[in-house]
Amino acid sequence: MSEKSCNTFQIGLALAGAISAGAYTAGVLDFLFQALDEWERARGKGDAPDHRVRLTVVAGASAGAITGALGAVALARGIQPQKFTADEESNSYRIASARYQTLRCILPTLYETWVTRPRLVAEDGGIDFLSGEDLKDRGDSVLSLLNATLLDDIKNRALLANGGEQPAALPPYPYVADPLHVYMTVSNLRGIPFKVGFGNSTYGMQTHGDRVHYTIAGLGNSNGLDSDWIKADKFLPLSISKLPNGGPNPAVPQDWDQYGTCALASSAFPIGLASRQIEVPMDQYDGRQYPIPVPCGVSIKPSFPSPSTRNFAFLNVDGGLINNNPFDYAQYALMGGAITEKSEGKRADSAIIMVAPFPEPPAFLPEGQPGPGLIDIVSALFPTLINQARFRASELGSALNSRDYSRFLIAPHRKLPDSDVEQRYTIACGLLGGFGGFLDEKFRSHDFQLGRRNCQAFLRSTFGLPEENPLSAAMEGRAQFRISADDENDLPERYPIIPLLGSANDEVPLPYWPRIGQAELEKILRRIADRFKAVAPLLIRAQTASPLLRAIAGIGLLLGRGRVLDYIRLAVLSDLVRRDQIDGWELPTQMLQWLDEDWREHQGNQHKTADDVRQVLAELASPAFSFRTVGGIAAKTHLDPRFVAEALDKLCNIEAGKPYAVCCAEQEGEEKLFTLASRKRRGFRALPVISTIGDWLEAPATDLNSAGKRIGN
Helix, strand or coil: CHHHHHHHHEEEEEEEHHHHHHHHHHHHHHHHHHHHHHHHHHHCCCCCCEEEEEEEECCCCCCCHHHHHHHHHHCCCCEECCECCHHHHHCEEEECCCCCCCEEEECHHHHHHHHHCCCCCCCCCCCCCCCCHHHHCCCCCCCCCCCCCCHHHHHHHHHHCCCCCCCCCCCCEEEEEEEEEEECCCCEEEEEEEEEEECEEEEEEEEEEEEEEEEEEEEEEEEEECCCHHHCCCCCEEHHCCCCCCCCCCCCCHHHHHHHHHHHHHHHHCCCCCCCEEEEEEHCCCCCCCCCCCCCCCCCCCCCCCCCCCCCEEEEEEEHHHCCCCHHHHHHHHCCCCCHHHHHCCCCEEEEECCCCCCCCCCCCCCCCCCHHHHHHHHHHHHHHHHHCCCHHHHHHHCCCCCCCEEECCCCCCCEEEEEECCCCCCHHHHHEEEEEEEHHHHHHHHHHHHHHHHHHHHHCCCCCCCHHHHHCCCCCHHHCCCCCCCEEEEEEECEEECCHHHHCEEEEECCCCCCCCCHHHHHHHHHHHHHHHHHHHHHHCCCCHHHHHHHHHHHHHHHHHHHHHHHHHHHHHHHCCCCCCCCCCHHHHHHHHHHHHHHHCCCCCCCCCCHHHHHHHHHHHHCCCCCHHHHHHHHCCHHHHHHHHHCCCCCCCCCCCCCCEEEECCCCCCCEEEEEEHHHHHHHHCHHHHHHHHHHHCCEECCCCCCCCCCC
16 A cells, blocks of 8 residues: 555445436435535544545446436535425434434435436426327337436436525535546447457457446546556546536536436436437547456457447447446446455555445246246346346455455445334335336435435444554544444454544434325326327337238227236236335234234244235235235245235235225135235126126136136136
């Protein structure tokens, strides 16, 4: 470690893809800058540690790219603390004896980017994901299922100057490097061609994992990165001095607009959000650095055909498809090739902080799934590719080493006050594969505050160095900053790299778990139906010019629209129920008593909770099946079949009219079949003859091995 670095610790951020859970990542960044700024204010006063921390690189994918890119812009606008409203203060756990934060954020434009603006339904009648601005003047062309022009609106609002309060602090910031390096991963649909030599021949290949590299000058006033890797890499320069500063008709400069578009390209989730085109100078690929070991003197060069232009234009979708966590770019930018030698506690002078909003593992399929059918294989292929892309075998060894001080992780943790029990579901935006956070602003607000709270806990109890590190030696004897030893994770006593001072030391309150109301959900479902009605015919017309084929497809759409919308309704409801995020589905007292007394008493150590009962209810609400069996639910949820059977029996005895009431349809010689009482046929469709005809035309789907058999009501 050089003499210069003994007093300075460099950090890089690796921000993973998250879709709507980017609100959590935004909260982490918001508190990180609060802590750094409060420390800077306390410097030279009292016993505040006098070492320095410098943010040098931010690498993001998908939602992480938007958070990193627009977070830097928000910081350029200045630190502008905003206090909780009275309603927000009352919507969180607070202990009278504790001192709590009064601030909901310090970067209001980042809060707006992730909490206020990205909504499925705008209560003020403005632009949202279900409005039709993207369909105007486009003929039959449809770019995405959701209205992605909302993202352009969010980008423009972030890049234009806002008329907020006078900032408490303005750049340049001593805790930010000058320049700050920003990487955003994208999935380049055009591809980058290469030729690789093998002996006396060459082998052609092509990669679609691409990235853009920007440097932002003027945000910090500390020396930037000096690794050979980053010095050799190509980049696109920006300066915050060119950001618009208000005026009657402010305009975003082209280079900053392209910067924002790159963030949108990285987050363009296929089908759901529109793809984005990027155009960069061709020389950005000549001599580009790659985050892999390369022999000295060797460079990796693409093999483009003779270019007809000086720029390379390419269409992009979500960067998370190929590189959902650009840890490698942050690592190489910060440390170059000296990764291993900088991981030891006594030598560490830099570290990557990875923010990963999804701590819940992907669903593990039960035995026999997916099936061998063509549709089953196609349906399983997309999540298979994503899961494999996120599995980084090269990182496993280092990740398992608790004494590696070059990498740290901030992931959602949610424990109720005075409890050591981790809640099963930690982020409210995790439902519907990450899209569910757009259902309600309360979900995104919860995750933003949880990100702030988790970042505070991380800085207070995890992000530290052992006593033998030179940086820690300067804090020797300051017991108030000491981090206790962690025997469970084999970690010694440490000193914090970023101490919590001033307002950053006041506890960030834990917000209550948010739920959406039934009326709010029905409004969203109506808007989804309107969007479907507008988009579906355009998709049909775009596929063929034949009047006959269009007519046939239109009839099919008319007949199938109700089924599609019902599938969407049940899919949304199922996940809301599973995660306890909808009002009216709170379990009755008798169910809770059964869990606390009967099941625990009679089944020994097989402790079950209300979350397990909700898993059963969620399976009954699943659009994949009309009726479920005990065995089918147990296989899908990995719950004990005895528990599933008893839970269903209890739910069948719930009074009629409750949304979680269950009914049983039993056939002689067959397994019992269950469904939600609300899904039973009613009125005209329940008449015996009509019901029989309906079953003959299409038998209700069950999870029996003999799927398709007629089922009585």
